[in-house]
Amino acid sequence: MAKLLGIDVGSTTVKACVMDERGEILYSSYVRHFSRVKECVLAELEKIRPLSARFQVCVTGSAGLGLAQRGDLPFVQEVQAAYGAIKKLYPDADAAVELGGEDAKIIFVTGGAEQRMNGSCAGGTGAFIDQMATLLNLTVDEMDELSLQAEKIYPIASRCGVFAKSDIQPLLNQGAKKSDIAASIFQAVVDQTVSGLAQGRRIKGKVLFLGGPLHFLKGLRRAFQKTLGLDDEHAIFPENGPCFMSVGAALHAATEKEEELDAIAARISSASAGENIAVGKPLFSSQQEYSDFIGRHMRSDLQFENILKYEGDAYLGIDSGSTTTKLMLITPDNKILYSSYQTNNGQPLDIVTNKLREIYYLAGNRVIIRGACVTGYGEDMMKAALKLDFGIVETMAHFKAALHFNPDVDFIIDIGGQDIKCFKVKNRAIDSIMLNEACSSGCGSFIQTFAKAMGMEIEPFSRLGLFAKHPVELGSRCTVFMNSSVKQAQKEGATIEDISAGLSASIVKNAIYKVIRARTSDELGKHIVVQGGTFLNDAVLRSFELEMGREVIRPAIAGLMGAFGAALYAKENTAADKLISAMVTEAELQNFRYTSKSVTCGGCTSKCSVNILTFADGRRFISGNKCERGAGMKPAANPLDLYRYKYEALLSLPRPMNAPRARVGLPLQLLMYEQLPLWTGFFETCGFEVVLSDRSSRELYFRGQHTVASDTACYPAKLMHGHIESLLDKGVDFIFYPCESYNLDEHDSVNHFNCPVVAYYPELLKANNERLTDDNLVMPYIDPNSEKTTVKALCRALKRYRLSASLVKRAFREGMRRMEAYHVAVVEEGKRVVAEAEREGKQVVILAGRPYHVDPEINHGVNKLLTSLGLAVLSEDAVFEEGNLVKVNVLNQWTYHARLYRAAEYATRHKNINLVQLVSFGCGIDAITTDEVRAILEGCGKLYTQIKIDEINNLGVVKIRLRSMLAAIEEQSRR
């Protein structure tokens, strides 16, 4: 009698299940395939040989799709397979959640069957968890163990692994507990599943949890149970959870024809590789070429000096990076006395103190450290903890180091574990800086994570690529996409060597085309210095040279350039009369202890997660705060900050009203940040009381998250859902948000559209929030430029209140008057800020974005960061009218964007005024404006700085960018 065989080939694992005719499971397995799909499946077939000679087989899974096609085997889609199995094995289940390697699925069984899979942009999967574990330098099991001891959950962006990383890294660097982070990661996965997949549909009743991660990870299970409010009776974790899809496939196989096991095996092993896989050229065509390459790069090196013999001065540089910590001790003539490069393991401070002990020990009394300088993510903490003399922004450190190797350097690219930094150099000063961001984030750690997933160390893995014959083309957008590209390549039969080489190439392409956005190699420069740990990887270096068509300099200390630059800085800046560094002494180090505690700052509504390090000598270091308050200081009474001014002015607009006609709720988001004065004026004149939605916050976002329909919309749009919930909870009579294809015509552009999201978001809200009806959401289509049609539309929309046309007209005019008054006030305040800044000799930054960027939850306190760095902050709408009209190269047809161009033009004519563009992640229109704003600024010798913001609640990277900008401005003005 033939047995039933189900094979589930996923992105990372193979699951097999053999069942007899009565449905009893005779065999089941769950093994990682490390990309050797065919071999792995064949090995499984060998294992089941004793069970039967004949099988009815069915294949499922994302990687199984290709295998089935090429091997001509029956295939069932995996969600469908699971659905069948659930109905058969758990007939009383209401829903199921399945997390796989790279897919997440929800199946609703009762109350309208529905099956859903994650979209293309999704973080909450097994691969995501693996990636996060690598980041914490833990195995997944260890991370799971730790998570059970958590005391605190940090908000971590769950949509994208890259966002999550940028949330986690600073937490690690601030010394947050790994246990808390581990639990927070699991919570992020749960949030992603609940919001991204369920989208408003509640997961309730008896819920099955399937797939490897949900089977093996107790912490994840607990987080799911807690979030969904399921007791043990309603949360089912089946014994065969990890291989559940293969069980489903086996059940499905019952309708397939019987076959000899050998015949099945033969078909699988003869499954041909596909032809449509894109391949590139090999990195090296011969061993000789490789040797020449190595020889050439050996020439860029520093000399060493024996620390055990050396007597005299020395300078210390520390680069406290996001994943690694680097130290270097140099002599006054730039010889290396000591260097170290080590992975953080999440405890950078411990590493540095250990290394310093070692240095003191090796140095004896012969070496005098006269100056010490720190750079990198952990700069502030290290400087405070170890009393270091200097701290510099990392871009400056890298620049200093590169100058040493080539005084003519005109382009520096640094690819580290987590980030890519590039800068152009003009006249020996940094001219423009480019850093990678979410969708262009493929960096060094990606190769590392990948090597681990393949069961290898990074070095041998990347070396495999050097002589690969057909490196695969993997695309260059985002690591999640790269993962699926690799999956595709595997499906097509690419070897591990080809994949390794392909990964190196994709990181390089990502850097050149996505981060630098170069069109030709000449754009970059003639003297290129490459650095960062990732460039120590010869495959990456070679890919870079090939892609650029140009030889570059890679110093042998490529991984230590930050530390070297910091040491050089210390050397150059230590005063001649300062004989010894102020840093902790050997004796102090003996008793160096610290404790770390994280608390929520109650200073303002931002509710920053603040980390407090307390040292043995009673000193404290506070990090994670966005403003002075968190550090226990008082902010200035009347800061030069237009963002704060605007936000407070808007919040104070609605007036309380006696016996109103009705209460109207205005969601303070998107368009309402511009038109709140108009609509408060309008409704108050009509006798309505205006109620504002709660202030934006992450909690508010979570309140509405379940109604978000499109994951990839911008954060301001997604926050809107929370604002609606808050208004509904306040019991207003109706919510008002107009649909406006056209914004006000400010007579400076070809057309004056709103972006599609701002214009029509109410349609999406109404369609996806069951609490909204035609009655409680009033969303007339209006064009505020046309009073006549607007009045008509408003009368119609508010018909039930029987407002006379003349009242509506009067009210609309009053609204327009108030909007004009608000605008004038903003312009006046802008003038005050500019004048005041000039008096105080301060630099001014126009934080140019959209009206809704004044929302502190959206800008994450960038304005406060700027004022704390000693800058005055303007908004684009305060100054654009001072700017000339600009004819740009693109179609200038959106009101808000036209303002950007004019604000930039204004900045070019003022020496102490700079522009920083705020861009919401996912804003498709800014893909067009950014290049244009950059061109306007750079055409006049101004720096262009762009800050991308999303739900990521961390300013670490932003700070680096802004400080680099300041350093460059200083450098410019010094010349």
Next chain:
Amino acid sequence: MSTATQKKTVDLTEQYAKFPDERRGEYTILVPDMLPWHFELLIYAVGRRGYHMEMLQNHGRQVIDEGLKHVHNDTCFPALCIIGQYLDALKSGKYDPDKTAVLITQSGGGCRASNYVPLIRKALKAEFPQVPVLSLNLAGLERGNGIKLDLSLLLDIAYGIFYGDLIMTCFNQTAPYEAHTGDSVAARDRCMAALKATIDRKKFHKWKRNAQFILQTFAAVSTTGEKKIKVGIVGEIYVKYSPLGNSDLEKFLLSEGCEPVVPALMDFMLYCIVNNLNDAKLYGRHRTRALFLRIVYAYLRRRQKKLIALMKKQGRFEPMHEIEHLRKCADKVLNQGVKMGEGWLIPAEMAALCETGTENIVCTQPFGCLPNHIAGKGAVRTVKKLYPEANIVPVDYDPSATRVNQENRIKLMLAQAREKQE
């Protein structure tokens, strides 16, 4: 709020190559292959006016790679495909860059797709600054740098679209069922040849005869009569139609044993006109233009109606949707004021498909497409509420999104469809 009038204007525009219309014959004009059959007809018709056009057929990774190199990371996928095709073609050496131009259509709406012309110019700037970018639009953009539109050309275009739609519709309803492999392709080839001949003989506008010829040619293809799952394709205009944009979606559906149901291009044209009429009605905008467009609209609508009547009379083929019907469908889901990108047309087509027995729908969109947040993904829930049988899968298209992931999601939708059928 406008003090703008006293301001001077800073002109930052860069010079770009203009198309010397008087020497049009010397140029080869490259056209992307969004809708291969429609465009072939249109190119033939326009070609008679001295424009030598060529539809690009270069596909594959190198096209996408060229696009990636020259287009901003966050710009939408269609721009990337089109620019990739142009650059790949120009680099192939097949064309003399000094005698080549590229053509793109612009709708002029509030979607960033209206910015394709400047984006293409930017992309060409580094290596092919001499290549002019021609715009084909009805919004009055890029004056003096487009194909000259006169009434007879507009009519040719309109008829080309009608015939293209008819061929596409008949082909999609024949190919999955053909008894002898290749018959449908042969029928299509016959229709194309015959239509081109009518252009030569100035009989292109004899629409009744031509339409009947197409219908009869396809009706003559013998079919097996088996029942297949019908899958509708809606979404962003480029990825909805272009095989390069949607990873050969129609072919994939055919290979899965389905009948692809692709709504007509004329719907989109009429949708654009309706938006102008709505702007006049809702906001009092451009009333004079609207008066003229109302006449155009009425004319095209009448033609469309008659074409549908012809199809019904012939009986073999499920006709296309009628624009007024689509508008009614849209009203059930959202306001016709949603007019950016493909706007209300997407939910309208979804609803119309559901009503005609095509409940399985792939909603295609470029990754991060702004209008699609609202009118695509955002409207699915309402459509499902109206038509509980609707089985809709939104699929993102992106340079790095792999076929495996796209096909796996479509397969899930198909599995659900098959289960329902059983």
